[in-house]
Amino acid sequence: MSNHPKSTDAATRTAGFEENEKLNALLGKLSAVLRPVQQGLSFDKPQCPVGCIIGNPRSGTTILQQWMASLGVFSYPTNLLTRFSYAPYIGALTQKMLFDPDYDYHGDFQDIRSEVNFQSDLGKSKGALACNEFQHFFRNHMPNFDLEWLDGEALNRVDCSGIEKGLASIEAVLEKPFVTKGSLMQLNLDYFSERLSNLFWIHITRDPIYVMQSILTAREAFYGDRSIWWSSKPKEYRWLKDMDVHHQIAGQVFFTDKAIEDALTKLPDDRWMAVQYESFCNNPIVVYESLHKKYMALDFDLHEEYLGATSFKASNEIRLPASDIDALQTAYTSFQNGLHGDR
16 A cells, blocks of 8 residues: 555645635636736835744644734734735625724624634634634735645745735734745745845744644544545655655644754844744743833834733643553654754
8 A cells, every 4th residue: 555645735624624616716807907906006015014924734823823813013914904915905895894993983893803812723724813724824925725845946936025015015004024934935044035125033932742743633624534635735745655654743733843943043142033832832921021121122122011811722732542642742752863864
């Protein structure tokens, strides 16, 4: 039996994660009308630091984004805004018109009130103003759909100017520093750090055994089949895909974090910060204090007073059989010890 992960393109997603073809068709029509408007705008580059949350899937990127959005000092990609990924300026204007109380003083839209929440299912949230991963925005300017390492030819096809102009247009409307997930850029972090202005990377890590466990269960939840690769494809994917499931996942986790860490250490200290998931859940105010100092170093003053949550429950519980946990841990240790080389 082949160890190759099945193609995600041909794989059938389980109920709740399948594509909505009617919505895709509608968004295609809107894109045809509104994309030229966005392209005709004169925005240049974001003026505020753009927070880019990066890290392994299932490492806490979603709760970190939701937390930052809840503080009131950042703007962030909402489910509504992502419907306008091809025209984010119009999306931001629409969002402001519908949900900003300053533009609804008669309560005309009180029946569609929405807010940030801390609910999600494999990164997907519900609610017009709930956080969205915003990958569709970046995909509009990049040649890849998957979260994967890009070679030189693919990087030459990235529209960095389009990314900057889109982020600048959102900032102009929402008037706060923007924070988003940077998953599609994280495996080529050095390239995007050099070519995009004002990016501030926030790398969250989590105890690898819980990340690996969660990725394995995500494969089963998303596709109903643990043999199908899910999410981030580091550069080493080209040979990890030939290994058994436990080594695939262990290598995915090990090499994704390694690629990010290697790139970050080459950047100035004021361009990034590290967050440990378990510590964040225990005491988020410490993370906010670090954020405040980092943004001050970038000449942007966040509100010094912290008004956010005092703690979160870390979802670190073993849920898989011991045989899976042992196999994942053994595989991860083998990568730590360099037993598989740099193929």
